[in-house]
Amino acid sequence: MAQAAQSLNPSPPLRHGHSVKRHTGLMDWITTVDHKKIAILYLWAGGLFFGIGGLEAILIRIQLIKPMNTFLDAQTFNELITMHGTTMIFLGVMPVIFALMNAVIPLQIGARDVAFPFLNSLGFWTFLFGGILLNLSWIMGGAPDAGWTAYTPLSTIQYSGTHGVDFYTIGLQIAGLGTLIGGINFLATIITMRAPGMSFMRMPMFVWASFITSAIILFAFPAITVGLVLLTFDRILGANFFETSSGGNPVLWQHIFWIFGHPEVYILILPAFGIISEVIPTFARKRLFGYSSMVFATILIAFLGFMVWAHHMFTTGLGPVANALFSVSTMLIAVPTGIKIFNWLFTMWGGQVRFTSPNLFAVGFIPTFTMGGVTGVMLASAPADFQFHDTYFVVAHFHYVIVGGLVSGLFAGLHYWWPKMFGRMLSERLGKWTFWTFIIGFHLTFFVQHFLGLMGMQRRVFTYLPNQQFDLLNLVSTIGAGLMGVGMLIFLTNIFLTSRKPADAADDPWGDGRTLEWTISSPPPEYNFKQTPLVRGLDAFWKEKTSGHTAMTPAEPVGPIHMPSATILPFLMSVGIFIAGFGFMFSRDDFGNAFMSFMFNNYLVTAIGLLITFGSMLVRSLYDDHGWHIEPEELEGR
Amino acid sequence: MATEQHSPSDGAVKHRHRQEGPQRHIVVFVLSVVLTLIAFAAVAAGGVNATFAVILLLVMAVFQVILQMGFWMHLKDKGHLLPIIFMLGGFFIAGTCIVMALYWVWWD
């Protein structure tokens, strides 16, 4: 292993005898197993892909600014809508969610790290290499063009002959593996690593939301793993799962995709619910109204989330029984979601509400998300859905819940926890500018799309004829998209300017922190808690504050702290999977070059990639990681 | 069979952890074999009513799985509540997929 970086090992000989390898610079980031650094990696990677997805959105809106526009051709438009959806969901918002989970969960439960720091790192790198693989399609023969849902038969080799959809299946497969690993890691972390006194019903709401989200990931991602395998086998090995002429069934793909896909939207929104449930009580100076009903509602949403997938498929002709069943189960989800909405409102009711930038996003979230929820209930009605299906009404609906809901929630969380992650407060003035430009731009873009859909404008079509009353509303929508882009630029400016300021954020920079992350320095030391805190109630820090204490009661004396070693193996494993994926994807190609054909057509490239991955796993298994210790003298010295 | 063989060092925990012998696992094994044999025999004999055969085979399989997961994977032991919840969760979603495959893929 290339552990060539210099050693900064502090000199006193360690009592436990293991030497510490400390890396610097790039090597530090590639080998880190610290959840706080992995959170930052997730944030930058997610931000990069979010930017790509955002540019794709702007291009789509420019094409639709006027009727019969020739800015893009139909094929490019198809590739853009496919990559916009896929990138935003799997590579844009998911990693930002994971960034916040990584940054916050261990701190909120009073843990020194996650349960599996190594797997945490592995999850990030597989996600990143999967995302890179998918986006390489732009420069390697064309991006996927069958929509983010990749419906068969459109996505079969017959109708999508380039490698685009192969990039989709293999890229998502690899990225999905990383997500699954991350989900299992968070589940185990929350189950076993909570500080003494923190029972399940004393966990902060964000931790609860992350716990349930991780459980959904665990049960939903294997389904898409299988779906992607089937599609890959159809396209590369000539299997017949979705090939009607050989007995296959394209509707099977839709079922498998949505058995994963619908829980996936709850994977996206539940963490946002968790963030809102942290931000609103903090800035209302009141405990969350109806904590236990919030927990119950979250669990119920997760369960119902698995029971509604066929509402995406009403128009495939499932028959009246199935359509009625899935209509009712879908409408049921409005009940626990409504409980949450009212709980947030009642939390603010009578509180001393401060409209800081995180709280602006949180308060803006509530009506915006509710509008998305209401159109969701409209879409749940099967007969009405036959009219709405594949129109801009649907586009408006899911952007209201995902952008107006989730992205607002992520902005709230990023502004809220930025000082804890980076030790610097984001500018409040720029934060408020971000909020107003973003939310006004958002409603301009998507509110009008409800009407475009009701008037019959089809989604996923690259242009439209004039004089159908579409022209003005599309122009408004494009202007709104530009305004949202401006909001993003203000946010980036804010990050840039903040990064040049000194890292002087207080431990509890908002002054009203309620949970454990605000009891330690900003950013926290690599071991998080010098002494594991003793939790005496819900909102542990707030409870101490109301009892007149300024710090937590420690649950243990100061002692040596065991830390896991940095390692490059997760990175290498992910590189191996990346190479193997490439090899498999091109295994049926004719390269016109004897060596290349030999390497790819005999699966040698795939074999080399798998050898790297399994070899790294073997190394990990054979050589025990004893980790290293931070001694009490060091802790006191800091 | 001698089953109470401890290494000297774990005398302190002797009371809490009684060593279990191989007998019960052999019983589970024999039961598994019997359940498997009933299933194979019902099919090999032929002439069994198809609906009855489906129910019989599935019951045999479920029994065998409960036995093996309970005893061999220790799910019946204390401290396995969360594993049981998550395994049941997985089986429930798997069952949902199978209902989908049986009723909602093909048109009648």
Added chain:
Amino acid sequence: MTTAHAEAAGTLPHEPEKATLEGRNKVLAFWLFLGGESVLFGTLFATFLALRNQTNEGPSANELFHLPLVAAATFLLLVSSLTSVFAIQAMHRNKPALLRNWLLITVFLGLGFLGLEIYEFSEYIRHEKFGMTTSAFSSAFYTLVGFHGAHVAFGILWISVLIGQLARKGLTVITAPKVYVSAMYWHFIDVVWVFIFTVVYLLGKVG
């Protein structure tokens, strides 16, 4: 917090796989993983069930399957699940040599199962003209049973590596959770096979 490292020097406790936080985390997380694997196989079973009659004028399940071969494979895997229980019992009694022997027997039984499966597949491909591309049924069959076979193959490799590690490092609180988790994996493979022989082979024969 008890670490694996701190315990490694002491004597081996009764259930060494649960002696450290790392060990307990590993066992718990593996249960979670198996919950996910249940959905993975559930989706594969669903695919198979949806496509089981789509033979596209190729061989059908009833024409294809030979029960004696399936029964032999079933028996091998069932016995290997029992031997892997014995391995864990040997581990709990701190008998590394016995543990190694039971693991070796488990690996050999697994190899026998895998050999039968490879033989079965090659017979179908060579003599029955039943390949991946024959029909939707064939694709679903090979994918479901092949996924299980790949799991068996991975399990064989995994347990073999552990046998090597036990020889080098001995039975410690670091190696014990690995052995325990691999046994959980092996039992799970057997559980999946119970459903495969029931749903794919026996119900295929019933029609």
